[in-house]
Amino acid sequence: MGSWKSVIRDLVRVTRPGGWIELVECLYRFGSEGPATAHLRGLGQQLARAQGMDASGAVADALDEYLSQAAATDIQRREVDLPVGEWGGEVGSLMASDARSFFIRLAPFMAATFDIARYEYLEHVQAMQLEWEEHHTTVGYVIAFGRKPG
Numbered sequence: 001m002g003s004w005k006s007v008i009r010d011l012v013r014v015t016r017p018g019g020w021i022e023l024v025e026c027l028y029r030f031g032s033e034g035p036a037t038a039h040l041r042g043l044g045q046q047l048a049r050a051q052g053m054d055a056s057g058a059v060a061d062a063l064d065e066y067l068s069q070a071a072a073t074d075i076q077r078r079e080v081d082l083p084v085g086e087w088g089g090e091v092g093s094l095m096a097s098d099a100r101s102f103f104i105r106l107a108p109f110m111a112a113t114f115d116i117a118r119y120e121y122l123e124h125v126q127a128m129q130l131e132w133e134e135h136h137t138t139v140g141y142v143i144a145f146g147r148k149p150g
Contacts, residue, residue: 004059005066012070018150021072025060027140031081034131036124040103043110050113063144072146081140085132095139096132100125 011021028045030037048055064077083092084099103125111118131137 004062005069008063008066009070012067012072012146012148015148017148019148020145021067021148022143022145023063023067024141024143025057025063027057027060027079027142028055029057029140030084031138031140032135033137034128034135036127037131037135037137040124040128043114044103044106047106047109047113060142063142064146067144067146070146071149073149075144075146077142077144079140079142081138084137084139085129087133087136088138096129099139100129103128 008021008023015021028041028048030041033041045055064075067075082095083089084095085092086096088095104122107118107121107125110116110121
């Protein structure tokens with residue numbers, strides 16, 4: 001997470017005086033998830049941690065603090081839940097397409113890392129998509145923004 005602090009410090013540094021920096025990060029938490037979604041999210045988080053990536057949402061939770069440490073002003077933070085699935089209209093459809101593509105692209109890594117047959121993993125992806133419609137699943141994002149002092 002130390003590199004996030006320096007990257008955000010550099011973003012503030014190169015922004016023109018009075019300009020805005022906006023940061024968006026996924027919380028890696030689904031609202032109203034079913035068992036297949038919970039299972040695949042858990043596997044994805046394990047895989048991310050094994051690669052040294054933040055899978056807990058710690059970076060998302062600290063975005064506004066990072067902006068503050070970089071001397072940004074007028075800092076605001078918002079958490080939004082976006083729909084995942086056709087039930088959520090155009091946004092939900094786009095989010096579902098993105099999430100589906102993400103999990104399908106992970107299939108070879110998931111199968112190899114967790115010793116799961118690829119077809120079994122893809123069956124979980126298919127079940128997950130049905131759950132999104134049934135449970136009206138959402139995914140959370142954090143949006144933080146601040147201004148470089150003028």
